[in-house]
Amino acid sequence: MLNKTRGRPRGNPDTKARLVEAARALFLAHGYQGTTVRAIAGRAGVDSALITYHFGSKRGLFGQALNLFCVDPAALDQALRGDPAGLADRLLNAVTTLWDATAPTENRMALQDDDAMRALRGYLESELVVRIAEFLGGPDATERATAAVGVLGGVIFTRYLNPVRPVAALPSAEVRRVFGPALRAALHTRAARRPGVRPSID
Structure with missing residues (x-):
């Protein structure tokens, strides 16, 4: 069984930056619809739950990854x-x-x-x-x-x-x-x- 703990998800201090970098590369290569949360997390080398933690959802990550501050x-x-x-x-x-x-x-x-x-x-x-x-x-x-x-x-x-x-x-x-x-x-x-x-x- 997985050892699930409560509280702040574990990760390196640069996890958010790595997710943004990975998401940008995938969004530009495959488009929004062709990019999955799992693929972003896999490219960044982190658990997909950290996307929800840091950005709320894939659409929340999208605006930051492409520097589109108008996407909220x-x-x-x-x-x-x-x-x-x-x-x-x-x-x-x-x-x-x-x-x-x-x-x-x-x-x-x-x-x-x-x-x-x-x-x-x-x-x-x-x-x-x-x-x-x-x-x-x-x-x-x-x-x-x-x-x-x-x-x-x-x-x-x-x-x-x-x-x-x-x-x-x-x-x-x-x-x-x-x-x-x-x-x-x-x-x-x-x-x-x-x-x-x-x-x-x-």
Whole structure:
């Protein structure tokens, strides 16, 4: 039997740094979805429980490994609570709060190569789209979540990564006011029915 002890997990003082280094290499090589907690721990030579201890989860490690300080799982957790009607405002608030708090050049430098962008896309697909769809529920939840991430991605790209001056110059409150209607429509408008499918009577 394993000898399980309570308290602080054992490890060398540089364990956290080794996990970050190992995770970065694997995320860039295999993308977010293709990288497992076990693989990161194995490359770092530590127990996988230390990832939970130091970072909370794989998604918590992801932002630190790629120096993407705008990726904060706690912010998404907070946005995905409460009244569905207020989800658009909470998501936009999370995006503007996180990205505005980080120097734009830091995020652009972190995403300057194709591998980093591929890893970020994988994160958005497997975390943001999936979790928003779970929150929305319903047969077309994935389509609505995908549309919503498209709106959020547009805000991030035109305001932070490749700034378009009118968008970049907007105060945070104005970003929420201007983009809120489009995001609410994406989140809450039922997907168009495919041709040949008889519409139901609501």
